[in-house]
Amino acid sequence: MAQKQTQYSESSITVLKGLEPVKERPGMYTRTDSPTHICQEVIDNAADEALGGYASEIQVEIHDDGSLSVKDNGRGIPVGIHPAEGLPVVELVFTQLHAGGKFNKKDGGSAYAFSGGLHGVGVSVTNALSSRLEVTVKREGKIHRIVFSDGFVIGPLTEIGKCAVKDSGTEVRVWPNGKYFETPQYSIPELERLLRAKAVLLSGVTVSLTRRLKGADEAVTQTWHYPDGLKSYLADLISEAREAVPVFSCENYISDGHEGDFSVGEGAAFALTWLEEGSCANESYVNLIPTPLGGTHEAGLKQAVFQAVNNFITLHNLLPRGVKVQSDDVFGKAAFVLSARVLDPQFQGQTKDKLTNRDALKLVAAVAGDPLELWLNQNVEFGKKIADLAIKQAQARMRSVKKIEKKKGSGVAVLPGKLTDCESEDIRENELFLVEGDSAGGSAKLARDKATQAILPLRGKVLNSFEVHPDQLFGNAEIHDISVAIGVDPHGAGDSPDLSGLRYGKIAILSDADVDGSHIQVLLLTLFYRHFPKLIADGHIYVAQPPLFRVDVSAQGKSKPARKFYALDQGELDSILERLQKEGLSDNKYSISRFKGLGEMNPDQLKDTTMHPDTRRLLQVQIPDGAAEDTQNIFVKLMGKGEAASRRAWMEAEGDTAEVDI
The missing domain is CATH 3.30.565.10 (Histidine kinase-like ATPase, C-terminal domain)
Incomplete structure (x- = not known):
């Protein structure tokens, strides 16, 4: 018909x-x-x-x-x-x-x-x-x-x-x-x-x-009406909890005569303490706007606090042998209220629930770190209590990893030789990046955090597995390596698979920001949708978003050093150029370059834009409630072998809406 x-x-x-x-x-x-x-x-x-x-x-x-x-x-x-x-x-x-x-x-x-x-x-x-x-x-x-x-x-x-x-x-x-x-x-x-x-x-x-x-x-x-500001507010929030140390509060804003990337008046005020027991109340604001989902300003505070506490632990030689303290260990019992002041805030969506400025991370880290480190060294007794809490959290985390680990039979598969694994065994923090090609894989290996990030380079395009029988899947070397690396066997939508062997909490598809990269994304998403649906349902699958453009801005005197901006697509590039024009920069003051692929990016660029948790953009793959049938129909139309006629009709009807990447 x-x-x-x-x-x-x-x-x-x-x-x-x-x-x-x-x-x-x-x-x-x-x-x-x-x-x-x-x-x-x-x-x-x-x-x-x-x-x-x-x-x-x-x-x-x-x-x-x-x-x-x-x-x-x-x-x-x-x-x-x-x-x-x-x-x-x-x-x-x-x-x-x-x-x-x-x-x-x-x-x-x-x-x-x-x-x-x-x-x-x-x-x-x-x-x-x-x-x-x-x-x-x-x-x-x-x-x-x-x-x-x-x-x-x-x-x-x-x-x-x-x-x-x-x-x-x-x-x-x-x-x-x-x-x-x-x-x-x-x-x-x-x-x-x-x-x-x-x-x-x-x-x-x-x-x-x-x-x-x-x-x-x-x-x-x-x-x-709060005459004592943040300090009394945090005290109210944690009134039912028991403090390990007194509340530390600080205001630090950029003043006249400061040389750097930040404007006069930018900075942060915060109140911070650690709890022996009870729930931790954490709130953050940007220019008085509440940010319940946090963002880069919270990441900046966490970075500053972790650095200050870690330096204190090292200075006083408090770390037991074999224990490594991580950021979450320091913040496991922390309660804070943060109020950042940013000249040009960028939020995720109109509801402004999350701050996304990368500059805000550096700003808050810069203004918060030194005052806290000074306070810790002026109050050594309190500093040692905070260090003790962090070390106990680290030890509890390490015990839980060993407890979660399951003994495997002698028939365990050998991990792929091209897999560059991470050091941590805690799947809550471990991440696997499926990277397009050996060249990009090399850059990713240098850009990764070797403690928690693993890299698996893939050769070329993965098999379209939409209509492949599960028994024949391992005939494809790439699919075999993916399954062995993540520690989960292929399964169907109605199955109850054993995920106890899962080795990574996040599995991220990392491909070039071009048409070929999009094709590889679709092939891998097809594999996970068809043969690893439980991983999508449990929120383990992600898509990384590397930038397509880089804008290099020349230095303008001592007060304004050279800057770099990254744009995901043409729309973001236009927004950056408009911002530079508003600053009064002429065309010869900046240059635009386009990345041909991930392998062309140096490790520092790949780390800052795509892999570092505080500055990357990582999209979680989800199927919305009530959209299961529509999702199935889309996959059938795009990936089904017998659907060539419907694909052709769809392309003829919608082809003029496509943005062609030539």
Whole structure:
């Protein structure tokens, strides 16, 4: 039976304008489990005013009609007409994506030196997903109001009264549209944590939440104000745990006259301690934005703390013979609150749950390491307690590895000769990189961390195993070596395989960033999907993402040394070039080179961009819930031997959408 062709013509393309993209795909811009995050965007704007020193109060109230209001006594959003757009600025901020006062920070054209807001998306998303939104602004002795509904203006900007010239600020009241969220209820614990953290991180600022408790006649107000900042906040977080040492706190920001890659004002404040028992409370923030998934700033703190503690252990000769302390041993019992200040933060996604700036790792490591090492050596008794905790964690880890290890029969397969194995036997930290070709394998061997990273070079393209019978799989040398190296036998989707022999917690496919590399990725993913499905289900399979381009920026005097940037694809390259142009660099001040393959990268480049856990991009392979049938159909179409006709029809229909790499 002939398959009906889907019409694909010029009229098939839909262009979403204004705030329509947000309404069409809200999950791309915010969390949709509850309206809490869209209200957090408004709170973050008020916090940015306080971070700049313009506001001393942030008042949040949940009203009986389900709306939420945020009020600050900052400068007030400008209400004048925008010189280019011809609309009131306050209207632009709430109705246009990528309109805001937080761009051009490096050339001084921004309204904020440091902010959590990046690209003017936050409150316009709030507006798009609200059935009603009111903004009241006090500024220059006048009170203005504008009203929106579903992102559109329904009450134009109007002057509604007078106020004292010194009385300024903004109040935003939001009625979230329930159709975009799984529940209309705000997450009160999340709001309380957020507001309490803002009070901690904003010295001298009072933050409050007013709401009516269930069954109560009158609303109650919670107020947060922390005169001791991070130190008292961390003490609150670990109040039920027993501290091994007193809380150590520190603030260290880059000052005038500093030569290096960082700007004046960048740096970090943190409070840190170790617990004898109890749960560890770790929280981090970037420009007051909470980062529950951590990121490079947390990696920087961990690097600095590990280095400081490890140096202390070495200096005082505290390490027992045969014990090697690792970063996780030092942090196993640590509790910390970290507040980083970064001029141009880059987050993973619009919800800003994770910081991704590679510079932030170096920044926090640089400002945190020396003060902590000095404190340890000034408080030797506390330093020895911390060292003892780390050493005990290391010894427990080593015992658990030996306990997990299983005796194998005499028929155990010999590991492949081309496998360069790692030293550790702990599968929770071990990683195997399946590398395309011997040349790339050589670079990877030099770039790896030999303690935890193993390399298995593959010759050419692996067999398409989609329709290969399991009994015939080991006829292919590459598949045989992969199976023996990982310690797991091939199995089917309905089987219950024995994974006790698994030798690596992460198995990463590392291929060139070109068409051939993508083909090798697909062939290996086919192998794991068809014959090792349990490894995918348990989250052991990953795809590494090496860069395609490198940008070398020449040194500009003593204050700005030479820099290197890496781009995954053309889009990232364009973004880097745009950033350099904003810095005022001409074309002859930088050069662009394209990597032809992994073998062309020197080991340091491969390590920094693709293999080091703190700076690489590693994608976990998962099959979303409910997508099993669609995934199977895609593999059948792409890899099935009898599907040539459907592949041809698909390529004819979709071929003009492909990005050809010539």
